[in-house]
Amino acid sequence: MALDQETREQLISSIRRFVDERLRPLEAQVSEKDEVPEDVVQEMRELGLFGLSIPEEHGGLGLSMEEECLLMFEMGRTSPAFRSVFGTNVGIGSQGIVMHGRPDQKEEWLPKLASGEVIASFALTEPEAGSDAASLRTTAIKDGDHYVINGTKRYITNANRAGIFTLMARTDPATPGAKGVSAFIVPADTPGITLGKPDKKMGQQGAHICDVIFEDARIPASCLLGDKEGKGFVTAMQVLERGRLHISAICVGVAERLLEDSVQYAAERKQFGTAIGEHQLVQAMLADCKTEAYAARCMVLDAARRRDLGENVGTESSCCKYFASEMVGRVADKAVQIFGGAGYVADYGIERFYRDVRIFRIYEGTSQIQQMIIGRNLVREAQQ
Amino acid sequence: MKVLVPVKRVVDYNVKIRVKSDQSGVELANVKMSMNPFDEISVEEAVRLKEAGKATEIVVVSVGPQQAQETIRTALAMGADRGILIKTDDTVEPLGVAKLLKAVAEEEKPDLIIVGKQAIDDDCNQTGQMLSALLGWSQGTFASKIDIEGDKAAVTREIDGGLQTIKITMPAVVTSDLRLNEPRYASLPNIMKAKKKPIDTKEPGDYGVDITPRLEVQKVAEPPQREAGIKVETVGELVSKLKEAGVIG
Numbered sequence: 333m334a335l336d337q338e339t340r341e342q343l344i345s346s347i348r349r350f351v352d353e354r355l356r357p358l359e360a361q362v363s364e365k366d367e368v369p370e371d372v373v374q375e376m377r378e379l380g381l382f383g384l385s386i387p388e389e390h391g392g393l394g395l396s397m398e399e400e401c402l403l404m405f406e407m408g409r410t411s412p413a414f415r416s417v418f419g420t421n422v423g424i425g426s427q428g429i430v431m432h433g434r435p436d437q438k439e440e441w442l443p444k445l446a447s448g449e450v451i452a453s454f455a456l457t458e459p460e461a462g463s464d465a466a467s468l469r470t471t472a473i474k475d476g477d478h479y480v481i482n483g484t485k486r487y488i489t490n491a492n493r494a495g496i497f498t499l500m501a502r503t504d505p506a507t508p509g510a511k512g513v514s515a516f517i518v519p520a521d522t523p524g525i526t527l528g529k530p531d532k533k534m535g536q537q538g539a540h541i542c543d544v545i546f547e548d549a550r551i552p553a554s555c556l557l558g559d560k561e562g563k564g565f566v567t568a569m570q571v572l573e574r575g576r577l578h579i580s581a582i583c584v585g586v587a588e589r590l591l592e593d594s595v596q597y598a599a600e601r602k603q604f605g606t607a608i609g610e611h612q613l614v615q616a617m618l619a620d621c622k623t624e625a626y627a628a629r630c631m632v633l634d635a636a637r638r639r640d641l642g643e644n645v646g647t648e649s650s651c652c653k654y655f656a657s658e659m660v661g662r663v664a665d666k667a668v669q670i671f672g673g674a675g676y677v678a679d680y681g682i683e684r685f686y687r688d689v690r691i692f693r694i695y696e697g698t699s700q701i702q703q704m705i706i707g708r709n710l711v712r713e714a715q716q
Numbered sequence: 717m718k719v720l721v722p723v724k725r726v727v728d729y730n731v732k733i734r735v736k737s738d739q740s741g742v743e744l745a746n747v748k749m750s751m752n753p754f755d756e757i758s759v760e761e762a763v764r765l766k767e768a769g770k771a772t773e774i775v776v777v778s779v780g781p782q783q784a785q786e787t788i789r790t791a792l793a794m795g796a797d798r799g800i801l802i803k804t805d806d807t808v809e810p811l812g813v814a815k816l817l818k819a820v821a822e823e824e825k826p827d828l829i830i831v832g833k834q835a836i837d838d839d840c841n842q843t844g845q846m847l848s849a850l851l852g853w854s855q856g857t858f859a860s861k862i863d864i865e866g867d868k869a870a871v872t873r874e875i876d877g878g879l880q881t882i883k884i885t886m887p888a889v890v891t892s893d894l895r896l897n898e899p900r901y902a903s904l905p906n907i908m909k910a911k912k913k914p915i916d917t918k919e920p921g922d923y924g925v926d927i928t929p930r931l932e933v934q935k936v937a938e939p940p941q942r943e944a945g946i947k948v949e950t951v952g953e954l955v956s957k958l959k960e961a962g963v964i965g
Contacts, residue, residue, distance in 0.1 A: 335908075339908065342786070342790065342902065346793075346902050346904060347904075349901060375901075379903050380905045380906075383904075393904055393905060
């Protein structure tokens with residue numbers, strides 16, 4: 333159900349205020365300590381951030397895609413590490429259950445995910461299977477009333493906080509490719525699951541990723557997501573498609589933040605006797621940033637609205653993710669340039685954003701995968 | 717215990733105020749409006765009293781244009797139970813507001829009215845005091861702490877150079893100061909739930925209150941620009957400059 337304008341504005345201003353007053357002052361600390369303080373996580377729970385996309389009947393807010401994107405524009409205005417805390421519950425961790433879970437699975441997990449009591453991680457990527465997700469090797473072999481899982485998952489966001497994993501594993505080793513893959517909801521405390529050490533990353537300190545290793549981990553057969561085996565790959569792709577718009581909205585938010593900071597700096601910093609923002613070459617950089625960020629914002633809103641109307645926006649979601657993530661990379665690069673030396677030293681936080689945004693072009697489908705999807709869809713349509 | 721909290725829609729505290737070119741007032745077109753911060757503190761205090769099991773119902777009331785309903789919704793999202801909007805597009809002065817609130821108080825019969833000590837738009841700091849006088853109730857102004865014990869309220873007041881704690885008998889009017897509490901953020905689920913909470917819409921005439929202004933604004937002006945100072949080379953020069961300025965004899 334679409335919200336009235338007044339309620340929507342209130343949601344946006346509540347998040348904006350939380351970002352401005354609570355999160356932004358902590359950016360440097362979170363980066364330095366590589367940790368989002370627990371009291372902030374608790375405030376995020378109380379604010380309802382974990383349940384944005386989970387239906388109201390299961391304790392979430394049941395926001396439309398457009399509404400979720402409007403809120404993520406605001407969330408993007410601070411370090412992306414904060415978003416990561418609840419990002420998997422809103423996106424890739426929970427949506428498999430929302431889309432394909434059985435009623436009993438929804439009842440068991442969604443309220444806990446919506447409240448943030450349980451964190452969900454999405455376990456698809458493997459050492460040998462990243463973009464080529466259909467080649468994954470982790471197996472889940474039926475053994476009576478159980479499945480036995482073996483394999484390693486790599487770069488799993490929030491794995492060290494996770495209460496459950498939305499796991500993609502091969503139930504039919506005889507069937508190669510996508511058809512042999514099934515999705516599972518695996519409680520993180522299942523014996524046989526161990527976590528690797530959190531990986532050291534280029535940016536987004538405070539958000540953690542690590543390996544998840546399954547060694548003869550036995551789970552009840554009821555942990556299979558939905559009723560049938562072999563649906564895992566479809567689930568994963570649908571979940572990722574929705575997540576693309578969410579990530580795109582975050583990219584827009586970060587770009588707008590960087591532009592805001594850059595404009596402020598350019599208006600104050602003086603060189604050659606005048607504010608650098610008065611120089612045309614600096615203005616040109618600002619103009620490029622503004623134009624690209626605005627274009628991405630319009631793309632995201634258009635695709636999100638169309639998705640809410642029931643249109644298939646597979647191609648458009650990829651266009652958004654591709655453009656927005658590349659765009660924020662260019663904006664971050666120009667922000668460093670506008671700040672000059674100050675952009676390169678840590679004090680101003682610009683170099684931190686420069687590192688933070690690099691992952692947007694890689695995770696939840698690399699730019700190249702997005703190009704492939706867009707191109708393939710276009711040609712397929714023409715051939716049909 | 718029932719708590720009544722008046723809330724005012726004012727220019728958001730982050731907005732840089734601009735004076736209208738004809739100096740008749742401040743520019744309000746396309747300016748972000750929010751709840752007066754002191755009123756937010758009042759709502760928070762009422763919600764905390766409710767959470768502590770001391771208050772049973774919180775009613776918020778706002779005097780202002782239709783959009784003041786948004787301000788009421790914010791209070792409902794923070795935890796108030798229902799709202800009353802007294803709708804008017806006219807400027808209502810503190811005495812007018814106090815008379816309207818008196819009428820609301822007589823209807824609602826609250827045990828406690830928590831009013832912001834002042835609104836950040838006109839900084840009058842009058843409504844709470846006037847209201848308590850009109851009702852003939854006790855008042856505790858500039859509260860930084862409120863303790864309810866039976867039918868008494870212990871109110872710690874921020875006064876010049878220190879704190880004063882007084883005990884007043886309820887029903888009473890308390891005006892909230894900055895350090896009373898730190899207001900919560902309206903959570904997203906509560907913003908959604910607030911949609912379903914009732915808001916009554918009234919007009920000043922329904923209460924038989926005449927809100928005709930008694931004051932006339934002569935002029936609104938920006939604060940004078942601070943001018944650049946000068947640097948002096950020697951103590952002697954400093955002394956002579958100070959003498960010139962008539963600061964020392």
